[in-house]
Each structure stands twice: as C-alpha cells, then as structure tokens.
Amino acid sequence: MTQISVTVNGVRNEADVEPRTLLVYFLREHLGLTGTNVGCDTSSCGSCTVLLDGESVKSCTLLAAQADGRDVTTIEAMAEPDGTLHPLQDAFHRHHGLQCGYCTPGMIMAAASYLKENPAPTEQEVRESLEGNLCRCTGYQNIVESIMDAAGHMSGVKA
C-alpha cells in the first residue's frame, strides 16, 4: 500500500492505496466521486477528464500516487455551493450539449481548462481542443456551441 495525500475539490484526503490504483478509481471508489466516468481502457475517450492543479488531465492516465500532494477538481465541484451552475454547465444545458450525459463531465472539465488557456477561441479551435474527448450522442455540434457561448460568459469567472 502507498500512503497519499490528495486535495480533491478543496478537501484534503489521506489514504492508503494499492500502488496500481489509477487516479480515476481513487476518485470513484475511495472518495465516492462517481461523476467522473470511465469510458475506455486506452485513454482514448476523455470521459474521466479532471483538473490536476487546474489543468485538464485524463484521470485514467495517472496513478493515484502521482497525485500525491496535488490538487484535483472534479465535476462535483464545478457548480457553486448554492447550486448555481458554472457557466459551462449552464451553456451545455441551454444549448442541448448533452444527451446520455456520460461524456459530459469530461467535456466540461476539458473545456474549463482549455478556456483558461484560450478565453476567446474560434469554433475550429474548440473542435481541436476536444480531440481527446469522445461523444457518441450529440455529433459535437451543440457541445461546440455550448463552449463558444460559455467562453463569452466566462471572463473573470472561476474555472
């Protein structure tokens, strides 16, 4: 067992994990944060995207131990404590950017990270930024629209 200390959504968690535990399973099974989904076993789909020290990462690509001493944000912490949706969440709702919802947390986390890097992207740039995140329902069109719209609402808003 490996002892780790990971801050997740502002809460510090000390835990003993098997060395082979992936970050995504640490989040889902140890912390019960099941909003982060697993859609593949080859780091292809991006469903498990979270923020690590503010930058998006596929949480199946690193071990929980690699997150030791670091700060993780998951979809569960995107809305305000009073329930007010994050501009990205709100935009996905208004633009019908989700159907089955399985890829949605990963899409939102990837977009949150990308918009910090590029607050005013073109449509093509948004599409390119999503290359690591697969959706099977929407054809991406409304996801792209959601992100473009959120970008316009997000200056100065936390990501």
Place this chain on the structure above:
Amino acid sequence: MATMEKLVGQAVLRKEDPEFLTGSAKYTDDLSVPGMLWMAVVRSPYAHARIKRVDVSEAMAMDGVIAAFAGSDFEWAGPLLMAWPVTEGLHNPLHYPLVTDKARYQGDGVAVVVARSRAIAEDAVETVKVDYEPLPAVVDMHEALSDDSPLVHEEFRTNESYTWANVQGDVDGVFADAPVVVKEHYKVHRLIANAMEPRSILVQPNPAAEQFTMWSSTQIPHILRTAMAIATGVPESKLRIIAPRVGGGFGSKLQVYPEEALALELARRLRMPIKWTESRSEGYTATHHGRDQIQDVEIAAQEDGKILGYRVRVHANMGAYLMIIAPGTPVLGGFLFCGCYGGVAYKTEIVGVFTNTTPVDAYRGAGRPEATQAIERAIDALARRVGKDVVEIRRMNFMPPFTEATQSIGGLMIDSGNYPATLDKALGLFDYEQLRKEQQARRDNGDTKQLGIGFSTYLENCGWGPSRVIGGILKYAGGGWEAATIRCHPTGKVVAVIGNTPHGQGNETTFAQVVGDDLGVPIEDVEVLFGDTDVAPSGWDTYGSRSAAVGMPALHRATSKIVEKARRIAAHELEVSDADLKYEGGTFSVRGAPSVTRTIPQIAFSAWRGHDLPEGTDPGLEESAFFDPQNLVFPFGAHICAVEVDTETGEVEVTKYVAVDDVGPVVNPMIVEGQVVGGVAQGIGEALYEEAVYDENGQLLSSSMTNYAVPSATEVPSITTGNHVTPSTTNDMGIKGVGETGTIASPPAVLNAVVDALSHLGVTQVERPATPEHVWRAIRRAKGGRS
C-alpha cells in the same frame, strides 16, 4: 386562469440535464452495495476451439477469490432469449451464458470468477487454465456457405441459419424484359456501437425472500426480466430490473447478455451481491456488433431511368450465435430496398450466416441503414447509366405524395409521404447549383481537392411496432405496444409512468410536455418515471424509434382517461351535466358561465379526499392505458452532403451537410435536431472512419478504442437541419420516430458524394468505409492501375 402556452412544439430545455451536468447522475457502475463481490469472465482467445478441460483451482487458491466456475458447473433453466425466428426452419443454436463444448468466437465466455475486488477478479481470470484445441475458424460469409467450411454449429451441418424472402410481383419477368439492368455489389462493413458507457451489471439478492434486484446498463429492462426468468428460472415476480442512468445504447444494449444471466445466477448461488463492468476492450468482443452484410443489388429500369423492379440478395452475418433480434435485424430492411421509389416488382432475399465472430445484432437503424445505403447508392449508379442527374432520377421515381396509407412495391403500407417536398426543401438549404458550378471549375482546373455532392432521399420504417403485424407476417415473438400510467397527486403534482426506457433521448422532457399540455399543468409539476420494472411494470422499452410514436400515444390515452373521469367529478361539483363542461388547457368551464371552473389539480384533490364524489365514481385520479399501433410509422427526408476529396491522398472531408427530415409534428425541435445531428455524425463515422476488422483466424484487429475510429469533434462538420411535416396516419398525434433517421440517411449521402467527386476520373464505386486507402485504391482502379 390565464391560458398557458402549449408545451408541445417548443424547444423546452431538458428537465433531466442538471444531474448529468453536476456529476450526480448514477449509472450502474456508480452503484455499490455492502458486501458486493466482483465478477470477471474468462474468455476464449481463439475464434474457434474445442474446450478440453477447465481448471479453476489456482484461481480458487488466491486471496480474495470467493468462487470460480467453468461452464459445465451451471445448469440453466433455459437458453438466452432469441426472440425473432424469421422463418419456420431457422437454425437457432441453444445459447447459454458460458460454453461447455467449444468456443465459437474470440471472447466467448468459458469460465467465471468472483472476488472481493475488481482487480482481484481480473487477476484471477489470468490463472484459470483452459486446455483449448484450436479449430479452423470461418470469418468470411461466402466461405462459411461453401461445402468445405468449418461449421460453427455442427448440429446444423451448415452455416446457413435461414433464408428469408419478400417477393412482390413478377420479378424475373420484369428483369428479363427490362431494357436497363444495373447490378451493384456492396459490402456493408461491421461496426461497433461504442455507447460511451460500457456495460455494467449489479445484482442484489434478498436470499430469504428469494428476490433479486438487478441494475443493468440496458435499453430493455422489461424484456430482460422475462429473459432472465427463462434463463435462470427465477420467477419474474421475484425479479426487479432497474436500468438507472444509461450512457447511450444505439442498439448495443438492446440485448440479453450472458453476463446478466451469470451475475443473477451467481448472486443466487453465493447469496451475495455481484457486480460486473466490462472494460471497453472486453466489450469490443463481448458486446454485439452491428451491420455486416454483403449485398447484390439489381435495379431494372426503362431506358429513361424509370424504375421497374428491384432484385436484391443479402448475406447477413449473424456471428457465432443468434442474439435477441439478430435474424430480424436485416429483415427490418427487407421491405425497404426500393426506398421511396415506385416500380412493379420487388424481391429481397436475405441469408443469415453463422461465422466465428462476435454476434451481430441491432445497431442504430438496424436493417434500414443497410437497405438505404443499397438503394441510394444503386439509384446513383442508375443515374450514371442512363445519363441523368442524380436529383432528376430521384424525382422521376418518387412515389407521388399521399396523405392516406399507401402500399409500396416493397410490400409496406406506408402511413403518409411527400418525398419531393423534403428534397425541395433540402435543395433550398444547400445551394446546389452554385456548388455544381464550383465542382466543374475544380474539374476544369485539375484541382487536387475535388468537390463531390451526394444525395440520400431515404424512407424508413420504425415506431416498433404493431403487435399484430410484428407477430404475424414478421414472426417476432414479442409485442410492440406501450403502457402508461398517469397519477395526479392531491397537491397538483403529476407522475407519468411509461414503459419506454430512455438513455439519452430526453423523454423526461418530451413526455412531460405532452402530459403537461393534456392536463394543463406546468412542466415542472410532471415527473416522468421509467426504467424500473417495479415502478413501471409493463412496457416494451426503447429501440426502433418507438418512444414518441408508441409511448406518447399511450400517455395521451392515459391523460384522456384522467380527463374523462375528472369531467364527471367536475360536473358533479359544479352541479351541471358532463356535456355542459368545456375542457381546455387543463380547465373545465361551464358553457355560458366561463368563470365557473375546476382544474385538474382541484379535481385531483377532490378525488383524493373522496368526500363528495358522484355516485359510482371511485376515489383517486390515476389511470393506466395501453397503446398498440395499427401500423409502423415511416419517416423520410432528403440529406445532401458535400465533400472535398484529396485525389493524391484519398482523404475525404465533409464540408457541408443538409438534413431535412419529416418525422411528423415535432414535440421538441431542440431534441429532434439533437437526434438528427447526432445520428448524422454517427453515419459519417460509418461512411468514412469506423470499421471492425477481423483477420482470417477470427482475431478482432480493431480490438480497442485506439484502433477503431469513433469520430472526434474535428471529423464531423456542423450540420444544417430543416424539417417538413406530413402527419402519420398511424396514431392520433401524427407522430413518427426520429431516433435513427440520421444514421439511416447519412452513409449513402456521404458515399455518393465521394464517388461524385471522383466520377470524372472514372470512379463508380468506393469501398466502405471511404478511408484514404479505399479512396486512393478506387482512384487507382479507375486509372487502370492495380488497386
């Protein structure tokens, strides 16, 4: 009371969104219960191998392993359900959750282990010793039908499962006399659905009561309940199946899977909760595949291109076993090889073939995309042959517009249709003439980026389905009705219970729109419940674009019964006769005295108290209704696609896509557009990128998401949609289905565009999917070089 704006027809935002947006939605793999054990399946690495011995002793000796069993350790009450024997003499192998004699595809289950954690179970699988005797495998359908082929199921002495035929008119006579006969050969490649949520199952036993709750990532909890009772002998009355949030299906979760029966049986045997979640790569062989047909298509026509007849022979790959509706999947397209065109003779013959591959069954569109790609590509071939424009050839062959059910040459009674109208509308959105000019300019310049335009004026059949019809000529074992219950609570809130099981379609919103309008209650006050056989005990679930076409009319019938009962109570309270009451927008008002009213919530309160109900009226305001349609519904439309093809690399880019669909009156345009756009994107994936590939030994080469190309955001364009409304005559609401139209219509539009881009080079066909390699080879072939 102010008249509320109608909800139906509005782009109402989805009620279900918040839980998905915030990560609180619970899919099956998100669930755990105390004491839960993990199941893992030992799978054959060979496509065909005799199983000589299975030794689980090493697994049993591992720390944390609770149990391990070989196939021969189980005695099943019955086989896994195959519900669609399309012909009398169909060969249907008995299919059990684990094999005992031989493995028939790579991934076939041989043994099972149960352990305290997922990781231990997966480790234990590696220690199970199976002594395999590899046998020659057969993958290719024509080879499978040859005399010296290995047999997937020896008992049948053939790999042919069935031959189904639909013959209308004097086919051979028409073909013998026709001045023009076009012959095309198409390979409709194999696909993997790739719903983003992998399959997952959790079974919680209540051993003392012998009751079981199964959560499964399924489209069909109701059918699954019956199928589990057949396979395991657990009575249906002791079985509760819940499909919690389900992360997409596309037909791949319209199935009764070995793992579902195994998890239930192990929970019974071990008296402990059992969980299983497939890894994506495991699912690539363990979750059924889609499509996989070889089509020989002939069209007989006059010299001017007027079609006289259709003659089609299809070989449909079933894979190693017949899954729940596998034989019927190609048959769903067996009436549609004429598309929306006329003629005097029609024949489709479908041969179902066993091979040593993962079983094939429904994938979004199920049979109709296959038929549509055949007719829509073949009519382009006819246009080339007789020298007509692809728009003109379609126009001259369309069935004329009709508003009453009309017989097609394929043998269907089509509810209504107006094929020129959707084509006109699509052309209006596309700028056809301008793009043709640009195409000519690029050809004249010898540009390496050539422009192509492709059409697909499709017709499909869905809204599964009229029980009498599907159980009659189609020989389907199940029914196709839907069941709804409406419960009006005393506080004015309404619960609508429905037997459909949505998994991304937005039914919580669209169904609430219908109920809200019918009962005059705000959409926030309507809760739609589904997907749990204890909550919604009756229904036939979600597939075949049936939720709107069959589920909504069922809801509408139930609300009508509510209104009927409420009218009696309102009349009693207002001391008038039933006939003196006018009902509009949820309010009864007395004719001539419009301020004297009762609303549905007011009546619900009266009915709950029961203090003063009319004589002979039961308390409560709750009604159930069943709806069994008399016919299928027949959406149609016109899709037009523009592509750029790089003649040097073979690369294809979709540059413009217009989809105009007629799905009857639209309940929620936002959701309908979402279904169309998502379906078109999936169809573009089918046409250009995705393919499940086996080697000759039956090893799946496209074995994980890294080598199966699910399209990403840069590979699908923005899609322009338009709609046209021709009400269906099948149900009172005029509604048709929309869940599959995009996937049915789009592949031939894309493929026709690719061929069109290269037609001046002599290219007349490109192999699916139109990958750079296939396109490059098509160009080489046309130039007379070796492909």
